[in-house]
Amino acid sequence: MKSKKHKVLLAPLDPVHDIGLKMIKRALDEKGHHTILLPPDLPPEEILNKIHENKVDTVLISRTLGYGVAEILGKFIDLIDASGLRDTIKIALGGMAVTPELATELGFDAGFGPGTEVEEAVAFVEGREYKPDIGKFVKNKKDITQRYSYKYTDKEIENLLDKITSQILEWSNNKTSPGVKRAELREEMLKTSNPKELAKLRNEYKELCDDVVKNFYENGKLHSRTRKLTKEELESLENYVAKIKARMKPNGLQHIDKNPLVFIQYGTGCPFMDIAHIKLCEAWGTDGVVHFDPSWGARTEGFFEGYITHEEDGSVITPENLLRIKKSINENVLWQVRAHRGLNTPETVVLAGNSGADLTKINIAYGSLGGGTDPERLTVDAISAIKYAAKYNMPFDVVTNEELSGVPAYKAFSGMLIVSHLALKLGGKPILQPLFCYSPEVMINGNMENNYIDFNAAKIFVLRKIIDAPIWPGAPIGFLTHTEERVQSSITTALHAGLASSLGVDAISIASSDEAFSGGPIAGASRIDTLKATKEVFRFLGNAKITPTKKAEEWAQILQENIKKILTKVAQHGNFVSALYEGLLGSREEGAYPGRAGRNTVTSKHSY
Template sequence: MKKKKVLLAPLDPVHDIGLKMIKRGLEQKGHDTLLMPPDHSQEEIIKSIIDNKVDVVLISRTLGYGVAEILGKFIDLAEAAGIRDKVKIGIGGMAIRPELAAELGFDAGFGPGTTVEEAVAFVEGREYKPLEAGISREKKDITAAYDYSFRNKRIEKLLDNIVDGILDYTSDKTTTAILRAEIRRQIIDSTDESEKEKLRREYAKYCDDVVKSFYEAGKYREKTRPLTSDEVKALGKYVDDVNSRLNPLTLQHIDKNPVVFIQYGTGCPFMDIAHIKSCEAWGANGVIHFDPSWGARTEGFLEGYITHEEDGSIITYENLKSIKESLAPYTLWQVRAHRGLNTPETVVLAGKIGADLTKINIAYGSLSGGTDPERLTVDAVAAIKYAAEFGMPFDVVTNEELSGVPAFKAFAGMLIVSKLGLRLGGKPILQPLFCYSPEVMISGQMEDNYIDFNAAKIYCLRNIINAPIWCGAPIGFLTQTEDRVQSSLMTALHASLASSLGVDAISIASSDEAFSKGPITAPSRIDTLRATQASFRFFGHSDITPTENAKKWAEEMEEGIEKVLESVVENGNFVDALYQGLLGSREDGAYPGRAGRNTVLRKS
């Protein structure tokens, strides 16, 4: 490209910093630049254009007072001097809008928020294509860089022993959830309506009464209703309209910044979609489906577009499909299957509809999620096999920490399920909590700061295995208050801590995280996305330095994990170890779940 000679001139008593930044950008691209001092008259600028034989002139004007008159006069002078057709003239600054510039006869106008690259593109006469600061808008595979090799071979050996036991224990067992998952798959695959009806009748046999009454009598659960065909049609139009003008912001400032997920689950899939589209616009990289807690204790799924007046959006094929179809192509989508009585079917639905990720953890689901340990163990093995079949990595969340289970015990459970996942061909993602857990509230590890103990978790896991880490869920849990500034700040600081520690992904809360008297709102989601973006920008490549405590606690955690795994091996049976409290006891605050107790069947 031909080198350009560019005059940069402020039409103000003081310099606009923007001109200096553009000068630097132009010089980096090899152009010659001349920056005039401030406070020169318009006539002097015209003279300088002529004397220096420049190709392009960039004028800046920050002051708004009399802007139209002054700039109009400048164009008149340029025409009178015979240079208007020979020189490209652009105008920028706080007082400028593109429409005003065009009206006054400038070749381009650059208002607030203009990038240097935009001005350089104008000088070079090419179309401006926004850069994404090196961050591509493609779905990121957060497992891609990991080989899952164990650095702690002793722990690997213990895990292998436990996993052998789990696979042996579950080999001759099944559940109604597994049977339903297979029927659901056939319903989805079938194109014959009469066959589908027959399959639905069979499916209903394996459901509890609430779901049965839906299939047999068309009854809906209280506080739910089917969405109307008008609403479904309007949603399609709404999503098309929004997608046509979606020009998303980028949260990440550098490549090292983690992928950012938000959790949705307002109760209504259409409100969820509205929130998701808003979050995509403000830069969220991924979204997580949050289902109602009663759904985890119900045998079977409903069908159709169904809305719900309380937290958590109901899992049905149609609800999930409408959410999937609304997503931007680069948005990661996770459907959680980590607890409850429908784990295998959730993974089948997620996989068939095209989710990118799921969530499975036997220890959490059965110790804090309310599902019977034996039932969830059998279901989870089937669910992990489906996740592997559909190529969906799954995170292994450690939310039992929130019940009071110490991190080392929760991590032992997480590592067992992760190893099980690897054995079954899956791609597990470790999900340590970044939270102010009951453990640290009692023991005091966060009395000084929120950094060290969270850092210890990451150091510990890295010492054990080379695996992806996704901090959750949400980060900063129990540090946020109902004040949106404090809440957003705590989220943002935890996000930057996660980034500093080099983790792969984070789940963030909204600024309504601590507010429990009503639904989360769209602006509260934008609050924390904005705060996270600002924090990533603030820290850049600089790091947060934990104190020596972090390494000390990481070592203690690793020792604790090893001891727990040894006790599970000595016990001889993983399911029994869950009932016995080896991975989280009643004293810790964990109680083996009762939903689905005594429902495991022998394979025929």
Template sequence: MIDKKKVLLAPLDPVHDIGLKMIKRGLENKGHETILIPPDYSPEEIIKSIIDNDVDIVLVSRTLGYGVAEVLGKFIDLAEASGIRDKVKIGIGGMAVRPELAAELGFDAGFGPGTSVDEAVAFVEGREYVPAENRSKKNKKDITEGYDYLFHNKKIEKLLDSIVDGILDYVSDKTTTAIQRAQIRRQILESNSESEKQKLRRDYSKLCDDVIKSFYESGKYREKTRPMTNDEVDALNQYVDAVNSRMNPLYLQHVDKNPVVFIQYGTGCPFMDIAHIKSCEAWGADGAVHFDPSWGARTEGFLEGYITHEEDGSVITYENLKSIKKSLLPNTLWQVRAHRGLNTPETVLLAGKIGADLTKINIAYGSLGGGTDPERLTVDAVEAIKYAAEFNMPFDVVTNEELCGVPAYKAFAGMLIVSKLGLRLGAKPILQPLFCYSPEVMISGQMEDNYVDFNAAKIYCLRNIVNAPIWCGAPIGFLTQTEDRVQSSLMTSLHASLASSLGVDGISIASSDEAFSGGPITIPARIDTLRATQSSFRFFGQSNIVPTDNAHKWAKEIEEGIEAVLELVLKNGNFVNALYQGILGSKEDGAYPGRAGRDSVMKKIY
């Protein structure tokens, strides 16, 4: 049972006493007696009040910074001289106060900016302050939870089913070296015999490009990559352990409807990636997305070991991914992208084996905007989706071909085809519309007045079609940000709140370095946008941003456009040919069928 105390609350300040009023309420809720005196009392008058009221504890606040040390020093000297110092506990707090200053002057406690009411109450009650458990423990959120993938637009569903039938029939007798490598990699990971592993590595290297083959045959590293040294690996483990022991992550979300927030990393170095991820976790990021190097997508086969890279994108190896996964807090969502390139099945396999939560697959984007041959990626992606289903990893279907200039309705048609394919194969797709200032609207003018309506139209459209999770990408606000970190952070945070207002499940945010191309993204730039997003969520709470009538009008137009594109794909008879022919994004739109892996699909040998 806690003794009830008599507490004097004294603003040693000309005007400010809000903090003391909040503490007063907190103390009274706990049954303590409080006396709040008005601002602008002199130190002498406050000492007199302490004596006259015979209080147990005094909480003094000071907001104004000028002369703070002198004023507080005078106050504590008077307290000593008046003989109350031994009988009364005195704490000080406020914007101008730092705990070090309080200790130096001889106060019993000092509470700086950010002090909670509970902390002050704990001081009064003479107990140790323990932050509330529910705010210090974050949970990992399944953003697909609660979605049944029921199609509201039955016409679109029927078209998608027919197209998916065609895709599965098309790939049924085909394979690729990527599929074979994934099968071998699985055997390597599951084998307990070193000699068998060596044999499997030899088999693996035969299916790789020369640059990878020479790594397995002669230990030669690709240019601009190098192995991490043992002392670097040891130091990283110690660094992560030390950081995790003092982690107390912030929350970005202010209300339940705020989406989970992902950051994207890929500095080139897995250690720098981990350092960035740990800092982002601390500042409230809920998830991290792994970016691999662009050359990795054009190269047949993966390297092995802890490998760093001097350019953007972090090399995918089992060891690199494993070290990143090991560093994460238990609540952090982790995505490994497999949306383009010549190693998509193995990427998803590795991600699944290591315990990633999410992956990223989209045949249309990967082959029209990501440089991979459409036929090759179709065959590989079906296998990749099967791995995603096996490892229970939802995958987002990103539509960044819009950044090439492909209109939303075409990109969405491709996204819905791959999503339906995923559902058919037992996986959980997540719709990922681009949530930004895309070339389509730059040309057509839908964002001349505001950045709200067309983004809202996309979400309305998808919600009209299917009950599926939506994760806005990637990153939100792309092409609205400048090199100015304030403007950049603001644009990110406003897009975050718009996404929240529209009820989406996840967002990927950029750093405030998004528009800066002169060097690597820095960690302060990542913290800028995390802080901005947190503030924006706080600002809007449960309130909503209201789009104009254009949003619903454009949503309908996009939906009609999707239907027309799907009809064309079906009429064309073959999804792969539709990709080559530009039905899901043409050269005129700015989309070009990728060339990596052209003519590399093989007939299966039974």
């Protein structure tokens, strides 16, 4: 059936502003309606004459300026009433100074305030109910690894990585650790519903834990600065999340499909506060959230159980805490539980997988050179963790945060590529995570004296020259360029996001605007600052790009050559773990110190 075509008069009852009406006119014209747009600032009497002359059935009035609104518009409606037209035409009012309530009060049929979609006005003209284009805002979980082949362009590097990873797998064969064993037990514990079996497994588990955790299982005592959440608190949380979910209308951050996914890291210490931060970030458009555990958790053998809150940064990993958080997350938002360091790496992946996480985070080089875990222990644990990540179908990023300690990018990248190749051999789906940062290396060498663009771009260029793999700069982008000043901090995040988008990467992790403030916890409102700033830069750039100078290509070339040199040395050395201890992937002079946590805990599988 052919829809009715309307005759619409659009009149700006305003000295200058008629942009909104022009946009609506265009939409109405496209749909075949007959439109008449009057010039701005005609007196109400003249507008009335035009209505008569043109025999329109709909009138759209706009008014942007706030002063005298009620008086002018009231007069206009009085004139319409007096002319006898009121029952034969529909009249709507729109503009910056308008609210639906004001419009109704003044006698208009509808009112359109700031933020109105053009389609709303079109629906009014056509006499149909406005249905927001919710598809525009519905997030779909993306698998950012899907479109990558993981094929190497640089065959020399591929061969070196093959050699190194074969050495690692051969070395690790028949080795195990308390962390590996606990992960196996945890998997069994999660599978069983038999209380006797569970008690037996838990008994075995606690014997593999540090005293502080063992004490929990034996006497119910918790780590200092933690407490159990009460039943009342848990009930209140359920109600809170249900209420929030009911009124949630998440925004989207991306302006074009090519804009990267945006992740935030939470880890307030308390699962409740985490959930509160997650929900506000979801509302303001985040695509993913990253679980951040406390630093002591990484140095402690074993996990607690139950709903536990913590007074400091980092939220305690327990099966219950993770499940509670997962339950609160919007189903279209990606959830990453990081396992890149520490003595519970494989078990973290098991818990993440069983809790429904989409992604995890694993890197031996960072975890043992910048994260405090013994290289031998973390190598054994990470192999197990990678296998679990593959089993639970969780891609994982391979972070290079050792750069922040002073390790040069080419060494950090060598470590990242080794772990990524190891992952590929073990059936995993690695995501490369170069840092977009003002690192000690670039401070010393002056690579960012002119701009923050070229060296970061060089990192992306070199990875693309080596392998076809997903890239997720982090974490967070712009690390060490943030200050405690809110505007500067938001802008630097946004600009790095713009660079990331220009370079066509798959995802980014962003900081809050108070990330550099060390005096207290991150405030939720500060997260909105950078989410909005990131959205704005995506809108600003669209398909346009930030163009690096030729330096970026030059540095990419140098990085590639240096990566080859490092990989050659590691391959010739013959033992990856020993190479980590000896500084081939980051030396003490550069600020990398092989971790001590878990030293001498690796044993032969037969000893268990």
